Amino acid sequence: MKIRKAVIPAAGFGTRFLPLTKSMPKEMLPILNKPVIHHVVEEAVRSGIKEILIITATGKRAIEDYFDHNADLENHLTKKNKSKEIEEINIFGDDVSIHFIRQKEQKGLGHAISMAKCFVGDEPFVVLLGDDIIKSNTQKHATKQMIDVYDKKKCPIIGVEKVPDEKIESYGIVDGDKIEENLYLVKNMVEKPCKKDAPSNIGIIGRYVLIPEIFECIAQVKPGAGGEIQLTDALCILNKKEKIHAFVFDGKRYDTGSVEGWLKTNIEYACDDECMKKRMKLHELIK
Ligand code: G1P
Secondary structure, three states: OOOOEEEEEOOOOOHHHOOHHHOOOHHHOEEOOEEHHHHHHHHHHHOOOOEEEEEEOOOOHHHHHHHOOOHHHHHHHHHOOOHHHHHHHOOOOOOOEEEEEEOOOOOOHHHHHHOOHHHHOOOOEEEEOOOEEEEEOOOOOHHHHHHHHHHHHOOOEEEEEEOOHHHHHHOEEEEEEEEEOOEEEEEEEEEOOOHHHOOOOEEEEEEEEEOOOHHHHHHHOOOOHHHOOOHHHHHHHHHOOOOOEEEEOOEEEEEOOOHHHHHHHHHHHHHHOHHHHHHHHHOOOOO
16 A cells, blocks of 8 residues: 555654753754754655644644744735745645644653554554654655665565664664665564663664554553653564564664754754855854
C-alpha cells in the first residue's frame, strides 16, 4: 500500500532549551527565517506525503497558527504589492492537509504516537520527529529514501546513524545484522542504554516507517526509560512478529532541540546560503 500519511510528534516540553521553551515551542525555533517544524513538514511533503498529523500539547499553539491561513496579513501584503512575501506565507499549497491533535499528558514518544491511531487507520505511515532536521545529500529526502526501502522490504523501517560513544545514552540503540550496505535486520533495540549495556553505537534517528500494528504494541508497553511510554519498547514487541529493518539514510542530521545543536544548524544553513554567507563574511562572523 502506498504511503500517504505522516505523523509528526511535537508535544515534548523541550527541557534542553529552558527557559525559552516555557512559553515557546522548541519546534518554532528559527533555522534562518523558517521554524524547525517547517523544514520537517517540507521533508514529508517533498517525499510525496499529502496528509500530515502534528501531535501538539498545551503551549504549542504557535505551531497551529504557523500552518494556518492568515487573511489579515495576506490582505495587508496584497495592498502593498508584496507578492514575494505572499508566496512565502502560503507555505505548502492546498493539496497538503495538516491536521492537529493534542496529547493531553506528556507521557512519552510512544504515547504521543498512539494519538495518531484514528488518523492512520489501516495504512502504513511515516513518523518524523519534530525537532530533527535531515538535510539530504542527494535530491531524495531521508523520508523518501525510507519509503523506497519500505516499498522493497514491506516491513517497518527505522532511520539510524552511528552515534558517538558519549551520546549513546541519549538515543534508542539498535542491535542488528548488516544485510546490505546501508541496511540492518533488527534483532533488538534498547532505549537510552548506558554505554556499557549498549549492543552497538547504531542510534535511532527521528525517522520511521511504521505499520498500524504498532498501536497494539504501544498499548502493551509499560513505562520504560525516563518513566515514559517509549516507541522503542513498542517496536521491540512488534519485532517479535514482524521483521524490522534499520536503514542508514544518506543525509546530515541536525538535532535542533539543544542550544548548541540549534546554533550549529543555523550556522551551517547560513553558510549554505550564498547571500547569507557573504553577509556573514562582511560582518567577520566567518572567514
Ligand atoms: C527519541 C527516541 C529515541 C531516538 C531519539 C532521536 O528520543 O525515543 O529512540 O533515538 O528520539 O532523536 P528523545 O530524543 O525524544 O528523548
